[in-house]
Amino acid sequence: MKIIGIDIGGMSAKAGIVNENGEILYKRTVVTEKETSSGVFISDMAHLTFDLLADAGLTLNDIDGIGLGFPGSINDEKGIVRYCCNLNLRNVEFVKLFKSSLNFKKPVMISNDANCAVLAEAKFGAAKGAKDVVMFTLGTGIGTGIISGGRLITGNASAGSEGGHTTLIMGGKQCGCGRKGCFEAYASATALLNQTKEAVEKNPDSLLAEKVNAEGLSGKVPFDCAMLGDRTALEVVRNYTKYLGEGVVNFCNIFYPEIVLLGGGVSNQGDNIVRPLQRYIDLNVYGREYNPKIKVAVAAMGNDAGIIGAAALCLQ
Amino acid sequence: MKIIGIDIGGMSAKAGIVNENGEILYKRTVVTEKETSSGVFISDMAHLTFDLLADAGLTLNDIDGIGLGFPGSINDEKGIVRYCCNLNLRNVEFVKLFKSSLNFKKPVMISNDANCAVLAEAKFGAAKGAKDVVMFTLGTGIGTGIISGGRLITGNASAGSEGGHTTLIMGGKQCGCGRKGCFEAYASATALLNQTKEAVEKNPDSLLAEKVNAEGLSGKVPFDCAMLGDRTALEVVRNYTKYLGEGVVNFCNIFYPEIVLLGGGVSNQGDNIVRPLQRYIDLNVYGREYNPKIKVAVAAMGNDAGIIGAAALCLQ
Numbered sequence: 001m002k003i004i005g006i007d008i009g010g011m012s013a014k015a016g017i018v019n020e021n022g023e024i025l026y027k028r029t030v031v032t033e034k035e036t037s038s039g040v041f042i043s044d045m046a047h048l049t050f051d052l053l054a055d056a057g058l059t060l061n062d063i064d065g066i067g068l069g070f071p072g073s074i075n076d077e078k079g080i081v082r083y084c085c086n087l088n089l090r091n092v093e094f095v096k097l098f099k100s101s102l103n104f105k106k107p108v109m110i111s112n113d114a115n116c117a118v119l120a121e122a123k124f125g126a127a128k129g130a131k132d133v134v135m136f137t138l139g140t141g142i143g144t145g146i147i148s149g150g151r152l153i154t155g156n157a158s159a160g161s162e163g164g165h166t167t168l169i170m171g172g173k174q175c176g177c178g179r180k181g182c183f184e185a186y187a188s189a190t191a192l193l194n195q196t197k198e199a200v201e202k203n204p205d206s207l208l209a210e211k212v213n214a215e216g217l218s219g220k221v222p223f224d225c226a227m228l229g230d231r232t233a234l235e236v237v238r239n240y241t242k243y244l245g246e247g248v249v250n251f252c253n254i255f256y257p258e259i260v261l262l263g264g265g266v267s268n269q270g271d272n273i274v275r276p277l278q279r280y281i282d283l284n285v286y287g288r289e290y291n292p293k294i295k296v297a298v299a300a301m302g303n304d305a306g307i308i309g310a311a312a313l314c315l316q
Numbered sequence: 317m318k319i320i321g322i323d324i325g326g327m328s329a330k331a332g333i334v335n336e337n338g339e340i341l342y343k344r345t346v347v348t349e350k351e352t353s354s355g356v357f358i359s360d361m362a363h364l365t366f367d368l369l370a371d372a373g374l375t376l377n378d379i380d381g382i383g384l385g386f387p388g389s390i391n392d393e394k395g396i397v398r399y400c401c402n403l404n405l406r407n408v409e410f411v412k413l414f415k416s417s418l419n420f421k422k423p424v425m426i427s428n429d430a431n432c433a434v435l436a437e438a439k440f441g442a443a444k445g446a447k448d449v450v451m452f453t454l455g456t457g458i459g460t461g462i463i464s465g466g467r468l469i470t471g472n473a474s475a476g477s478e479g480g481h482t483t484l485i486m487g488g489k490q491c492g493c494g495r496k497g498c499f500e501a502y503a504s505a506t507a508l509l510n511q512t513k514e515a516v517e518k519n520p521d522s523l524l525a526e527k528v529n530a531e532g533l534s535g536k537v538p539f540d541c542a543m544l545g546d547r548t549a550l551e552v553v554r555n556y557t558k559y560l561g562e563g564v565v566n567f568c569n570i571f572y573p574e575i576v577l578l579g580g581g582v583s584n585q586g587d588n589i590v591r592p593l594q595r596y597i598d599l600n601v602y603g604r605e606y607n608p609k610i611k612v613a614v615a616a617m618g619n620d621a622g623i624i625g626a627a628a629l630c631l632q
Binding site: 073082083131132144146148149151153154155156157158159160161162163165166167168169170171177178179243246247249250252253254255256257258284286287290291292294 | 389398399447448460462464465467469470471472473474475476477478479481482483484485486487493495559562563565566568569570571572573574600602603606607608610
């Protein structure tokens with residue numbers, strides 16, 4: 001079985017031919033630009049597909065399906081790209097147009113990149129074999145990819161799975177979405193940076209302040225300084241972990257996953273974030289006395305997760 | 317098609333023969349008691365089944381499946397009753413034992429009553445035909461029944477869907493589950509009673525206080541007084557609706573349902589609770605500009621929902 005997976009970003013689109021074991025056989029990248037019209041964009045993706053096939057010495061007849069992951073809001077079922085912040089795509093009937101531009105009769109599936117990421121992990125990565133998985137991508141915001149009972153949770157018109165925008169503290173910190181107190185406003189990488197900045201301002205004599213002034217602000221600095229025993233950094237990490245834990249437990253109480261996965265910048269902290277989160281879940285999830293333990297792990301698929309996850313849309 | 321649905325409660329078990337249209341053809345009830353051992357309980361359910369069949373002039377051969385809804389924690393997939401507060405059942409291999417006590421070879425399905433309720437509504441009630449439904453039962457606590465992509469969300473070991481225990485205000489009001497700030501601590505019927513009581517204590521001269529002193533505390537009184545323009549009552553209803561709205565929007569952002577259903581005592585307020593909740597969702601759900609409107613309604617199935625929903629476990 002050979003599937004083409006295309007991981008579309010605001011800067012580039014990466015395409016790969018993926019087999020049923022989630023291995024990438026051939027790979028190719030093309031630049032994407034915000035200014036490109038939807039018609040040109042679709043033609044670019046068609047060219048990318050044909051160039052990739054040429055690299056591999058294959059034709060479309062050898063391909064069983066094409067999956068594409070987008071950084072935006074997608075109607076998976078209808079094959080429509082609703083909008084992508086960094087691409088010039090608004091309510092585009094992508095699947096229909098892309099299929100006809102290729103003259104391809106087999107399945108073309110699209111979804112957003114958070115869904116592709118969790119699919120890749122559940123099929124071939126850190127959650128391999130699990131039927132119930134929640135993945136949190138801790139970056140600029142918080143993206144959630146959710147698999148429940150072996151299936152992606154997308155909601156009506158694929159408008160759901162916006163887990164970063166669930167309240168942690170009603171009426172709390174302003175979130176970019178307009179609401180106040182969202183999980184994302186407390187536990188994204190951006191929130192960690194803000195919390196670090198505030199702590200530095202309040203504690204200018206701390207090791208944390210010293211390091212931030214020397215190295216600049218990053219999500220790594222508070223973890224580094226906490227390991228060196230700096231009290232201000234320990235406090236930042238402790239509070240951040242509590243916010244993250246509280247939000248993750250909410251999803252555990254709804255989905256009771258076998259495994260919780262962390263992706264995005266903050267997940268680079270590995271055990272420094274996994275262990276306290278594991279403890280938080282062990283102590284706080286509902287029905288913990290009676291039910292299986294929920295494992296926490298870092299996403300394992302790395303850079304190719306987007307390609308493999310997009311291909312995995314056709315393996316569901 | 318004929319399915320037996322049994323709605324088990326702490327006081328009684330109600331059984332019905334249900335057809336594929338969700339109509340109850342015959343019905344029978346038996347008393348349940350907390351003291352009854354699991355062995356006797358299973359035998360009671362077997363007798364209930366045979367008595368019901370005798371009423372209908374049928375035998376087990378005429379029946380295509382049996383579904384049972386329990387007031388407690390169930391492992392649907394394994395057919396195990398993990399625990400029920402008001403029944404003497406702990407880790408009972410119910411499906412296996414019940415099938416062998418009946419010598420019944422066709423499907424026997426079990427689940428908890430909140431799952432049965434939402435199934436009944438999605439198959440035959442207020443959410444008929446919807447593939448994405450979230451139902452909130454606003455009673456002593458908050459029960460959630462969730463259907464996403466046409467399937468019940470139960471989680472690993474069916475330990476999920478405990479939506480009442482997601483935080484609304486981290487570190488807030490103590491919840492019965494041990495955590496602080498749960499949705500249930502702010503938006504259950506119990507929470508509404510507490511909020512009413514506090515308002516009465518602070519405003520002893522209000523109409524609300526007068527009515528509570530005359531009629532006693534109930535979830536109905538603040539709504540009644542609010543309609544009469546009492547400021548204290550209006551404030552209680554406004555705050556309660558905001559808590560409820562905020563929690564419901566969280567689920568909308570995750571599941572983006574076609575329809576949100578309200579059940580339990582508070583839902584008896586009908587339009588007085590449905591309309592403000594509808595407004596709150598319309599104004600606050602993520603991606604509302606691009607996505608279909610989410611409808612709010614009161615559950616429609618009434619007293620027989622439990623029987624029909626239990627039967628519907630075999631119609632999934």
